[in-house]
Amino acid sequence: FTEQQQQQQRRRRGCKRAQAAQRDPRAGVCKVLRPLPLEDNDNDEAEVRVEKGFSFLKASSALSLAPRYSLLREVGRGSYGVVYEAVARRSGARVAVxxxxxxxxxxxxxxxxxxxxxASLEKRHENVVQLEECVLERNGLAQKMSHGNKRSKQYLRLVETSLKGERILGYPEEPCYLWFVMEFCEGGDLNQYILSRRPDPKTNRSFMKQLTSAVAFLHKNNIVHRDLKPDNILISQKSGSPVIKVADFGLSKVCAGLGCIEQEGEDQVNKNINVNKFWLSSACGSDFYMAPEVWEGHYTAKADIFALGIIIWAMIERITFIDAESKRELLGTYVRQGSEIVPVGEALLENPKMVLSIPQKARSPMSDGIRRLLQDMLAVNPQDRPDAFQLELRMDQVTCAA
Structure with a gap:
């Protein structure tokens, strides 16, 4: 293990003790926050000054611009950012910021x-959260971000900071922020949605198909998510029925420059990017959903398939654990070792010949078709797992059979 992996393991070892799952629905009303006064512009000359809750052009124009979004409440907070529910002033549409x-x-x-x-996604997918816009704010100035914008000095400085690994954007009194405006998912995350409702095989089947469709779309577009977990799967209910939205791409990897595999159809040739040929080395993700090879730091997009298998298995059988840091009940499967619970990926790394007990519960609603599919998704050797496109076809088959 690298030093980073050892640190992760030590942190996890302190929170392995299994606890009885306690339902703890979120409660409380967040206070109304001041509006987010940002405007979108494509170059340095048309920056917008953020001042006293309003937006002003930096140029000599005295025209006052109303804020585009009003923040309503905080809905999530992590180590690296805060998520708010907001409303677009012109359309009245709710968004997540x-x-x-x-x-x-x-x-x-x-x-x-x-x-x-x-930003690299040229097409939308129903089951991937949609980015409406991204705004860079620094020293009271806001500017719309565009992918690969070489004219923006601020954008180039961000890239340079990331590549060099050193802070070059200014002093602490001149903070820099990125604001992501995305579609709002009022159904919460997968943990909240599943655990606050009675078991529903129809919903489970729908979610399984949607999740596999989303991952196939991402892999087709050369994106490895690397942090698939229930926290990062949101639920939209705008259409009346729940719709999965894969979100939080902070650990994702865009695998550019890969070759294509041509697959001949009846009337056309489909080109699929072979994302599974791209090897990654940064051991990242969340312990309970990490594939064995991720713990070793040498893996491909097949790691996403393993994480998806953990999520689907836990969702069907409602297997949960209590996270030691957040005290939240989370969906996730694990292996018991004495009084401790160990992530499946780590347990398989330590004992590759271990046979997983799928299903885990004696009276499980899991069908034989889904059981066999999960066994393949959670194979120790990533070459034995289906890729995202094979998984999508097989998932259609097993859910229809069920």
Whole structure:
């Protein structure tokens, strides 16, 4: 293990003790926050000054511009940013606004990874969260970010900060922020949605198909998520029925420059990027969803398939653990070793011949088709796992059979 992996392991070892799952629905009303006064512009000459809750052009024009979004409440907070529910002033549409402070190279790297992944998608997918716009704010000035904008000095400085690994954006009294404006998902995350409702096989089947469709779309677009977990899977209910939205691309990797595999159809030739040929070495993700090879620091996009297998298995059988830091009940499967619970990926790394007990519960609603598919998704050897495109086809088959 590298020093970073050893630190991760030590942190995890302190929170392995399994606890009885306690339902703890989120409660409380957040206070109304001041508006977010940002405007979108494409070059340095048309920056917008943020001042006293209003937006003003930096140029000599005295025209006052109303804020585009009003922040309503905080809905999430992590190590690197805060997420707010907001409303677009003109349309009245609700959006999610993520604020990331870029005051350290590691934070800049996470912010740019998310921006590059979402901005690289030329098409939308129903099951991937949609980025409406990204705004860079520094020293009271706001500027719309565009992918690969070489004319923006601020954008180039961010990239340089990430590459050099040192802070060059200014002093602490001149903070730099990235604001991500995305579609709002009122159903919360997968943990909240599943654990606050009675078991529903129809919803489970729908979610399994949506999740595999989202991952296939990402891999087709050369994106490895690397942090698939229930926390990063949001639920939208705008259409009346729940719709999965894969989110949080801070650890994602855009695998550019790969070759294509041509697959001949009846009337056309489809080109699929072979993302599974791209090897990654940064051991990252969340312990309970990490594949064995990720713990070793040498893996491909097949790691996303393993994480998805953990999520689907836990969702079907409602297997949960209590996270020691947040005290939240989380969906996730694990292996018991005495009084401790160990992530499946780590347990398989320590004992590759171990046979997983799928299903885990005696009276499980899991069908034989899904059981066999999960066994393949959670194979120790990533070559034995289906890729995202094979998984999508097989998932259609097993869910229809069920």
């Amino acid at each position: 993520k604020k990331l402070r870029c005051d350290a190279p590691e934070k800049v790297e996470l912010a740019l990874a998310e921006f590059w992944a979402l």
